[in-house]
Amino acid sequence: MGKIDVREPEQADYILRLRGFRQDRRASAITVQAAAAEYTLRQTVDMDVLTRDDLPLIAETRLNSSETYRYDETNVLAKQREEEELRQQLYDRLAQQIIFRLAPLTDSRVTQLREQAVKDQEQDTR
16 A cells, blocks of 8 residues: 555645535334334445645545444343444445545556646647
């Protein structure tokens, strides 16, 4: 993996923007007594990557991660711990998705994208 050098946006060559993080928990199965039998946890975040001069390297993309677990109202504390563990796993999965999307951004790929943007801009001005 490449090195990551975190800088203030004014000094950065590339800007990774993460926006609109959302998480929710919904009942996904109900018992005959109308109690929740399963819950689905879902996390979503929007990401994009720009160069310092606003050339989009990765267009805005929505990333999602979700997991379903059985709920047992007779063992609430254990289920709360399980839910927290699942939330952490969902955070980790979102982070993995972000890294996966960043991996193809090599120097040569960024150069190609920049050259293509210049060509597109030249054609638009004709």
